[in-house]
Amino acid sequence: MATQMPRPRPRPAHTPGATHCSYTPNGGQLVTVGSNNTIRLYKTGFDGEPTNIDDCPEQNVGVAATNDFFVVGSEDGTVSLYSLETNAFDKFLLRTSLPIRDLALSPDGQWCAVASDELTVKLVSTEDNTRVRQLKDHGKPAKHLSFDPKGSMIALSCTDGIVYIYSLTADQPELIRKVDGVIAALEADTEVSSKVAWHPDGRAFAVPTPTRDIQVVSKNDWENQRSFANGHEGEITAISWSPNGAMLATAGKDRKLLIWETKTQSVIARHDYANVMDIAWHPKNNLVSFTDAEGSVYICPDFISSQYSILLKLPKQPAPFIHDPLAEVSANTRRLTVNGLKAGPPHPRAGSPDSQDSMLDLDDGGFAEDDDFVVDDDGAGYTLNGATKRPHDDDPFDERPSKRAELFSPQYHEAFQPGSTPWRGNRKYLCLNLIGFVWTVDQDSHHTVTVEFYDHEFQRDFHFTDTFLYDKACLTENGTLFSCPPRDNAPATIFYRPHETWTNRNDWRMQLPKGEAVLSMSLSDSFVTVITSANYVRVYTLFGIPYRVYRPKSTPVVTCASWRDYVLTMGNGPMGADGNTRLLYTIENVKRDEICQNDDTVALPEGASIRSVFFSDNGDPCIYDSTGTLLTLLHWRQPSRASWVPLLDTKLLPRLASGRKNENYFPIAVADNKFHCIILKGGDQYPYFPRPLLSEFDFSIPLTSTPPKEKRSGGEDGEDADDVDASESRRLEQAFMLKRIQAAQLGDLVDSTSSSHSQRTALSRLEIEIDKTLLQMLAIECREGEERGMRALEMVQLMRDQSGKMIEAAGKVAERYGRAILGEKIREIGERRVNGMDEDE
Template sequence: MTSTVPRPRPRPAHTQGSTRCAYTPNGTELVTVGSNNTIRVYKTGFDGEPANIDECQEQNVAVSAANDFFVAGSEDGTVSLYSLSSNAFDRFLLRCSLPVRDVALSPDCKWCAVASDELTVKVVNVEDNTNLKTLREHNKPTKHLSYHPKGDILALSCTDGTIYVYSLTADQPELIRKVDGVIGALDTDAEASSKVVWHPDGRAFAVATPTRDVRVVSKNDWEQQRSFSNGHEGDVTALAWSPNGAMLATAGKDKKILIWATKDQSIIARHDYANVMDLAWHPTKNLLSFTTSDGEVYICPDFVSDQFASWLKLPRQPAPFIHDPLTEISANARRPVIANGFKPQAPRNGRHGTPDSIADLLDDDMDGGDLDDFVVDDDGAGYTTGQKRPAADDEIYGGHASKRANILEPEYHESFQPGSTPWRGNRKYLCLNLIGFVWTVDQDSHNTVTVEFYDHHEHRDFHFTDTFLYDKACLNNKGALFSCPPKDDLPATIFYRPHETWTNRSDWRTQLPKGEAVLAMSLSDSFITVTTTANYVRVYTLFGIPYRVYRPKSAPMVTCASYKDYVLTMGNGALGADGTTKLLYTIHNIKTDEVCQNEDVVALPEGESIKSVFFSDAGDPCIYDSTGTLLTLLHWRRPGRAYWAPLLDTKLLTRLAGGKRQENYFPIAVADNKFHCIILKGGDQYPYFPRPLLSEFEFSVPITGPVEPKKRKSKKSRRTDEDDDDLMNQSDHESSGSDFEPEEPEDAETINLTQSFLLKSIFASQLEDQITGRGSHLKRSALARMELEIDKTLLQMLAVECREGEERGMRALELVRLMRDRTGRMVEAAGKVAERYGRGILGEKIREIGERKMMGDDDGEEDDDDGFA
C-alpha cells in the first residue's frame, strides 16, 4: 500500500555524493555527514537550522554517534571524533593508509571499529587510541561492519561476498564464523548495501541479497531464516530495524522506501524517494530520517501511518525465524503455571544442555520474565497492545520484593525426542540411529520428508511430501513412525508406515484428542509408545490398535524409549534440594504388565541434564548426559536393585588430551559393545547437513585420566611376561589370545587391565540378568565364557602385582579372592605365577584359598592374619 502521510520536505545539507546519518542513542540529535567539509547536527523536534561543524574533513562517508560525541570516517583515511556539547572537532581517533568505508561505535561507546580499503579492520579505544585491536583473518577489504547489540560480536561484510563474524570477548579478536551464500561480492564504493543489521533482540541479523531481497540469518546456528521478498525492483541500498524490531525499513535503487511487518514479512507502506543511501529510526518516536546521494536529508515525523504507529510502542518483538525456538520449547510452548506458590520456569543455570532450552536461546540480557515481550497475536493490526501481564508473584504479594525473593522457583527438565535435532534454518533431523536417518525440509506451504537407510540391500530409501508437518520420527527395521503437533483446529496425528507388507496397504494414521500434543515417542519390534502433554502414556500395536493408556506418576513427561516388550519412560518428579525436579524413570513390560522399576531416580549430577536415552542392541537401558558420560542400567529386571554404571566419559578420551581439540559428541546408539556417535566440531551441539559420518568409541570406565601411549619394554621383561602367558594358557587350552599387554609400562598396563576387569564385570552382570528365571543354554554358555575372561584378566593383574615386590602381596591375594572359577584351575595357575616370581608366602595363601574353594567354602574369608614376613 502507498502511504498517505504528508510528504516531508528535503533539507539540503551537503553537496552531491555519499551522505550518511545517525541518531544519538538518547534520540536528542541527528548527525549527518557528506562530501563537503560541513557536518550538520539536527535537534529532534526543532524545525530550525541545524548546528554546523565546519572544522572537519571532506568526503566523510561514515558516521556513528554516542550521546555526547560522534565519530566520522573520511575517504582521506582519517577517523575524527567530535564533541556534541561544543559541536566542534575534538581529535583524530585513527589514521588509515586507504579510504575509510565504515565506522561503528560499540553499544557501550567505548570502542570504535573502523573499516577501510585495507585488508584489516581496526578496533580502537575511544579514550586511549593507543589501545588498538586488529582483525586480520578475513584478508579482504571490508565494506560494512556492525556490532551485535551486546557488543561482544562484530560482523564484517567484505568485498568477496562473505560475512566474517569476530568474537571480541578476548584480548585478541577471534574469527568464529564465515557466513557464505547470503550477500553478493560488492566493491567498497558500490551503492548497493551488504551491511549486517542486527535485530534488536540480538538473535538474528538482516542483510540485503543480490536477488534484491532481505534475508534474516540466525545467530544461534548462522542459518538463513525468513526473507523479506518481492519488494524492491532494484538493489537494496539501506535497511534498518525499528527500535523494537516490529518493522523493517528498506530503500532501493527502484526509488522506493518500503516498510515491512517483521511478523509476516508483508509490506505495510511504500514511499517514493530516489537515491536514498542511509536510514535511521528515532530510538523512541514515530520518526524516520534518511539521506540521499544528492546531499539531502529527510526528517519525517509520523512516517508510519496511524494504522500501524501503535506497533512502535510495543515491547521488543522477536526476530522472524522459520521455526522460532522460543515458540517450540518444551511441550509445544507449555506455559508456566502457579501451584502452591511454585512457578515452574525454564532452566537458568542447570539443565542448560536440553534441546531448545531457553537458556541457550535467549541472550544474557533477557531473563525468563522477558518472555512476555515476545507474546504476539492477531488483533487486526497484527500485534498485541503491548500491555504486559503482572508477574504471578506480584499478584500474590502485591509487589513486595522481599517476599517475592523467598519464593522457590523450581526448574523442570524439558521434554525431548531422542535422536532428533532442533530446527536449523529450514531443516532438521527427525531421527538418527544405526538403521538410518530421517530429515525434513520446510517448504513454507509443506514439508519434504526423506528417509534414508545405511543398508540399501535391506531397505529402499523413500521421501514424500508432508502436508501434516511432522516434527518427530522413529525408525527401525520394521517401519517408520511420525507425529505432528496440533495446529489450529487440527489435532495431533500419529502416522506409522511399515517397510514391508503382504497386503495392499498397512500404514495407518490416528489422531490424539483435541489439544493433546506428543512430547516424545518410541518404536520397538512389538509396540509404539507415545507420551503426551496430557500426561498420558499411550501404547499402540504396530497395526494401530490401542493397547494400553495410563497416566504415569511423574510429570511433566520428558521422554521415552523402548525395546521389544519393554518401555522406559522418564518424567519430572519431586523437587530436589538444588531447586530442580528429580528426573524419574519407570521400566514397564507392556505385554506381561509387569513393572520392573517404578519411579526410580535417574542418576544425574547437580544441574545436569539428559541428552539421550535408548536401549542397547542387547536390550539394556542407556543414557547419555550433558557431562558427556554414557551410563547403562544394571539389574533393571529386578525391582529395587537397578543402578547406573558408567561405560564411558568422553571428556577423558585420549584424543582430547592436551586440550588442543575441542569437540562434542551426539549420541546415536550402543551396539557391539561400543558407543556410536557423531563427532561435532567447532562447538556445535547438533549435527547438520551434509549428513556427518558415524564414529564409534570403545568403552572405558572412568577410573583415571587418558592412558599414555604404549611403550616397548626391555627384552628381559618381555621374556618374563611370555613365561607368565604360558602359565595362563596351561590353565585353559581353549584360550586364544588375551588382553595382556606386555609392551606397556606398568602404570598403563595396570590401568588397562583394571579397565578390562570392570567392563567384563559389567557385561557379566548384564548376561546374568538376562538368564535369570528362563535363561537359555547359549546365554549360560556366554556367561561362563565371560567369567573365564574375568579370571584370566585377574591372573594378568596378579602377575603385575608379583613383579612389584613382596609388599604388594595382600593386594595380589585380593585379586585371587575375586576370581569366579569354581574348578580350582585358575587358582592353581595363580599359585604358579606367584612361584615364578619367588613369592612363596603368597603361593601358600593362594593354595589355601584353592582348597576352600574346592570344599565349597568360597566366601574368601581368612581365619588368620594375612601379614607377610
Template sequence: MATITQNRVRGRPAHTRGPTYLSYTPDGTKLITVGSNNTVRVYRTGFDGEPTNIDECPEQNSGVSSTDDFFVIGSEDGNISKFSLETMSFEGFLTRCSLPIRDVELSPDGQWCAVSSDDMAVKVIKMDDKNSVMVLREQPKPVKHLSFDPSGKWITLSCTDGLIYVYSLRDEEPDLVRKIDGLIRGVETEDEVCTKVVWHPDGRAFAAPTAMRNIQVVSKNDWEYQRAFVSGHDGDITALAWSPNGAMLVSAGKDRKVVLWETKTQKQLATYDHANVMDFAWHPSKNILSFTNTDGEVYIYNDFVPADHANLVKLPLQPSPFIHDPLSEISANARRPITNGIKDIPNRARRGSLDSLDDILPSELMGDDDDFVVDDDGAGYALGLNANGKRPNGAVDTYAVSKRRIQAWEPQYHESFQPGSTPWRGNRKYLCLNLIGFVWTVDQDTHNTVTVEFYDHEFHRDFHFTDTFLYDKACLNDNGTLFSCPAHDDVPATIFYRPHETWTARADWRTQLPKGEDVTAISLSDSFVTVTTTANYVRIYTLFGVPYRVYRQKSSPAVTCASWRDYVLTLGNGPVGADGNTKLLYTIQNIKRDEICQSEDVVALPDGETLKSVFFSDNGEPCIYDSTGTLLTLLHWRTPSQATWVPLLDTKLLSRLASGRKTESYFPIAVADNKFHCIILKGGDQYPYFPRPLLSEFEFEIPLSSKPASNNKDDDVFNEEAIKEEDELKKLEGQFVLKSILTAQQQDLVDFTKSTHTQRTALARMELEIDKTLLQMMAVECREGEERGMRALEMVSLLRDRTGRMIDAAGKVAERYGRTVLGEKIREVGEARLGGGDMDED
C-alpha cells in the same frame, strides 16, 4: 497488501550534492548529519528551527556514529574525527588511515570505534585509549560496511569480495568465527549498492541485502538462512534498518522505493516514493524515521509508520523472524524455568502465544543493548546469572522486576525431548538418527518434505514423501517408521506408522490424540508403539494400530520414552532436589506381561546436569547419555528396587582428547556390539547437521582414573619401567570392572528370560574371561615384589571358578615369580573354597 503513500515530507538541504549520512543519539534528542562539504549539522528532535552547524570539519565524509555525549565521523582523507555534543566542537583525531575511510561505527556501549577503509585491515579502537587497538586482518579485500551486534561482542564486515566476515571480540585477540559466502554481492567500496549487515535488536540474527534484491535473515547461533523479505524492490537495495524494537524493517532501492516491512510476517506495510536514499536512522522511541540521499538532503519523517500500523512502534522488543524460533519451541535437553526467578523464554513461549518479548522479559530487565545477554547455544536468554546459573548475592536491585510481573518461585524442570532428533536449523532438522538410518525433514512453508534413508540398501529402500501433517518426531527400526505431529489448524496431534514391508495392500495407519493433547515423545519397538503426551498419558499401540494400554504417568511433566521388544522405559520430572532442580524419575515395565520392573526410580544425574538421550542397547540394556559426556547403563533392572546406573564411558577422558588441543563433543546414537556409537561434533556444534554426518564408535572404558599414576622410586628418580607396569595394571583393572558389568548383564538375561544354550555358553565364557584378567593382574603384582603379595592374594579370592583350576593356575603364577609365601596362602584359599579337599590336578 502494501499501502502506497505519496510524499508527505520535503527534503531539507543539509549538505552539498554527494553521499550523506546520519545518526541519532541513543537518547533520541539529536540527529547528526554529515556529507560532502565541511559542515556537520546537528538537529534537535521536536525543533523545526535551523540546526546547529559545526564548521571546519573534514570534507567528503563517509560515515557518522554517535553516543549521547560525542560523535565520530570518517572522511576520505583517512581521518577519524571526534566531536563533543556538549561543546559542539572538534576534540581530536581518533586515528588515521592511509587510504579513504569507508565506514565508521561505535559499539553499543560507546567504548570502541570500528573503522574500515580502502586498506584491507579493519581497526577497532578503544575510545579512552587510542593506543589500544584490535586489528581484523583475515579479509583479503577492503571492507565496505561494519556492524556491531547489540551486545558489542560480535562485529560483521561486509567485504568487497562478496563475503561477510564475522569476528568475536570477546577476548583481547579478535577471533574470526565465520565466513558467510553467497549472501551479499561483491561490490566496490565507492558503489552506491548496499551490502551492509544490520543486526536485529534482539541480537540473535541479522539481515543483509542479497544479489536478488531481497533481504535475507541469518541466525547467529547456526548461521542458517531464516525468513526473507522478498519482492520489495526492482532495483538494487541501497539502505536498510530495523526499527529499535525489531518489529519493522525499512529498506530503500534504486527503484525509488522506500519499503516498510513487518518483521513477524515479512509483509509490506507501506511503500514510499523517494529516490537516491542511502542511509536510514530510526528515532529510538518515537514514530520518526530520518534518511538521507545522494543529493545532500535529509528527511525527518514524523509519523512515518501509517496510523493503522502505528501500534507496532509501541511494542516492546520483538523476536527475530526465524523459520522455527527456538524461543517458541521446546528446547531439547534443558531445564526450565530459572530457579527463584523469571520464567524462562522457551517455556513461557510454549505455554502461550508469542506476540512479543514483552510477555517474556520485563522492560526493567531489558536495559541497554549491552545488558541484553545473548545465549550462544540459541536456547534462550540468561538474565543476571553467574557462571553457576545463580543470581549474584546482593544483586536484587540490579535485577529488579516490575511488580506486575513478579513470578513465584518455581523449580527447574527438565523439558521433554525426542531421543536421536535435533532442533530446527534453518528450515531443516533430523527427526531420527540411529544405526538403521536417519529421517530428516525440510520446511517448505506450505508443507514439509520428509526423507527416510537407510544404511543397508540391500535390506531396505529409501523413500521420500510430501508431508502436509508437519511431522516433528520420528522413530525408525527394521520393521517400520513411526511419525507424530503436533496439533495445528484445528487438526489434533496425530500418530502415523508406516511398515517397511507388508503382505497386504495397505498396512500403514494413522490415529489422532484427543483435542488439547500433544505428543511429548514417541518410541518404537518390535512389539509396540509408545507415545507420551502433554496430558501425562502413556499410550501404547500394537504395530497395527490397536490401542493396547493407556495409563497416566506418575512423574510429571513427562520427559521422554524408549522401548525394546515388550519393555517400555518412561521418564518424567519428580520431586525437587536441594539444588532447585527436579529429579528425573524412570519406570520400566513389561507391557505384554503387565509387570513393573522399576517404578519411579531416580535417574542418576549430577546436580544441574541434563539428559541428552535414552535408549536400549542391541542386547536390551537401558542406557543414558548425559550432559557431562558420560554413557551409563542400568544394572539389575529386571529386579525391583535393585537397579543401579553404572558408567561405561566418560568421553571427557578419551585418549583422543588427552593433548588438550582438540575440542569436540559427541551426539549419542546407540550402544551396539559393546561399543558406543555416536557422531563427533566439532567447532562448538551441539547437534549434527547436513550433509549426513559419519558415525563413529568408541570402545567402553570405565572411568577409573584419568591416567596411570607415576611411580617415583629411588629418590624420586623417574622410573619408566614402573610407569609401564602401572599402565598395564590400570588397563587390566578397567577390563576387570567392564567385564564384570557385562557379565552381570548377561547373568540377568539368563536368569530372567527363557535363555538359549548360546546365551548360557556365552555367560560361562565371560566368567572365564574375568578370571583370566584377574590372573593377569596377579602376575603384574607378583612382578612388583613380595610387598604386593596381599593385593595379589585378594585377586585370587575374586576368582569365580569353583573347580579349583583357576586357583591352581594362580599358584603356578606365584611359583613362577618365586613368591613362596604367596603360593602357600593361595593353597590355603583353594583348600578353604573346596571344603578342605584336594585341588583338582590338570
C-alpha cells in the same frame, strides 16, 4: 495498502556525493555528513535551520552518534570526534593510510570500529585513542561494520562476499564465524550495500543478498531464517530495523524505499525516492530520516501510516525465525502456583531439541540485555544460587516474576525426543540411529520428509511430501513412526509406516484427543509408546491397536524409550536442593504387565541434564548426560536393585588429552560394546547437514585421568619396564571392570528370562575371560615383588572359577616368579573351592 502520507520535502544539506545520517540514542538530534566540509545537526521537532559545524574534513563516508558526542570518518583516513555539548571538534581518534569506508560505535560508546581499504579493521577507544585493537583474520578489506546490540560481537561485511563475525568478549578479538554465500562480493566504494543490520533482539541479523532480497541469519547457528523477498527490482543500497524490530526499511536502485512488516515479511508501504544511501529511525517517535546521493536529507514525521504506526508502540519484537525457539517452548512448560505465587516458566533453552535452538545465545544479545543474566548451558533450567536472574524488561513473551516466586519455583526438566535435533534454519533431523536417519525440510506450506538407511540392501530410501508437518519420528528395522503437533482445529496425529509386510503395506494413523500433544515417543519390535502433554502414556501395537493408557506417577513427563516388550518412561519428581526437580524413571514389561523399576531416581550430578536415553543392542537401558558421560543400568530387571554405572566419560578421551580440540558428541546408540555417536566440532551441540558420519568409541570406565593404553609386547624407547607394567595394569583393570558389567547384565538376562543355550554359553565364556584377566593382572603383581603379595592374593579370591583350574593356573604363575608364600596361600584357596567351602564362611 495504506494511504500514502504527504511526500516530505528534501532538505539540501550537502553537495552531491555520499551522504549519511545518525540519530543520537535519545532521539534529540540527527547528525548528517556528506562530501562537503560541513556537518549538520538537526534538532528533533524543530523545523528551522540546523546547527552547522564547519571546517571538517571532506568526503565523509560514515557517522555514528551517542548522546554526548559523535564520530565521523572520511576518505582522507581520519576519524574525528565531535562534542555535542559544544558542537565543535574535540579530537582525532584514528588515522589510516588508506580511505575509510565505514565506522560504527559500540552500544556503550566506548569503542569505535573503523573499516578502511586496509586489510585490518581497527577498534579504538573513544576515551583513550592510544588503546587500539585490531581485527585481522579476514582476507579482504571490510566494506561495512556492525556491532550486535550487546556489543559482544561485530560483523564485518568484506569485499570478498563473506561476513566475518568476531567475538569482543576477550581483550584480543577472536574470529568465531565466517558466513559465506549470503552477501555479494562488492567493490569498497560502490553504493550497493552488503551491510549487516542486527535485529534489536540480538538473536539474528538481516543482510542484502545478490538476488535483491534481504536474508535473516540467526546468531545461534548462523543459518538462514526468513527472508524479505520480491520487494526490490534493483540492488539494495540501505537497510535499517525499526527500534523495536517490528519493521524493516530498505532502499534500492529501483528508486524505491520499502517498509516491511517483520512478522509477515510483507511490504506495508512503498515510497518513490531515488539514490537513498542511509536510513535512520528515530528511537522513540514515528519519524524516519534518510539521505541520498544528491546530498539531500529527508526528515519524515508520521512516516508510518496510522494503519501500521501501532507497530512502533509494541515492545521489542522477535526476529523472524522459520522456527522460533522462543515461540516453540514445549507443551510441557507450565506456570505453577508455588506457595501462593505464580512461578515463571522454565528457561526456554532447557529441554527438548524441539524446544531449543542449539541453543539460544541469550547471553550474547537475546531478549534479556542485562549483563548479569545467567545462561543455563546444561539445559537443566535456572540454577538458584543467588547469582541467577530472570530475563526482564525487554522480554516480549513473559512478565517478570517476583524474586520470591523465583526462589520457590521448581525448575522442570522439559520433554525431549531422543535422537532428534532442533530446527536449524528450515531443516531438522527427526531421528538419528544405527538403522538410518529421518530429516525434514520446511517448505512454508508443507514439509518434505526423507528417510534414509545405512544398509540399502536391507531397505530402500524414501521421501514424501508432508502436509501434516511431522516434528518427531522413530525408525526401526520394521517401520517408521511419525507424529505431528496439534494445529488450529486439527488434533495431534501419530502415523506408522511399516517397511515390509506379507500383505499390502498397512499404514495407519491415530488422532489424539483434542488439545493433547506428543512430547516424546518410542518404537520397538512390539509396541508404539507415546507420552503426551496430558501426562498420559499411550501404548499401541505395531498395527494401531490401543493396548494401554495410563498416567505415570512422575509428572510432568519427560521422555521414553523402548525395547521389545519393555518401556522406560521418565518424569519429573520432587525438587532437589539445587531447585531442579529430580528425574525419576520407570521400567515395565508391557506385555506381561510387570514393573521392573518403579519411580527410581536417574543418577545425575547437580545441574546436569539428560541428553538422550535408549536401550543398547542387548536391551539394557543407557543414558547420556550433559556432562558427556554414558551410563548403563545394572540389575534393572530386579526391583529396587538397579544402579547406574558409567561406561564412558568423553571428557577423558585420549583425543581430548592435549586440550586443543573442542568437541562435543551427539549420542546415537550403544551396540557391539561400543558407544556410537557423531563428533561435533567447534562447540556445536547438534549435527547438521550434509549428513554427518558416525564414529564409535570403546567403553572406558572413568577410573583415572590417564587413559589406558593399548596392549604392547614391550617398552618403547625411553620407557622403562615399570611404566609398561603400570600401563598394562590400567588396561587390564579397565577390561576387568567392563567384563564384570557385561557379565552382570547377561547374568540378569539369563536368570530373569527363558534364556537360550547360546546366552548361557556366552555367560560362561565371559566368566572365564574375567578370570583370565585376573590371571594376567596377577602376573604383573608377581613381577613387582613379594610386597605386592596381598594384592595378588586378592585377585585370586576374585576369580569365579569353581573347578579349580584357574586357581591352579594362578599357583603356577606365582611359582614361575618365585613367590613361594603366595603360591602356598593360593593352593589353600584352591582346596577350599574344591571342597565347596566359601571364603566368607
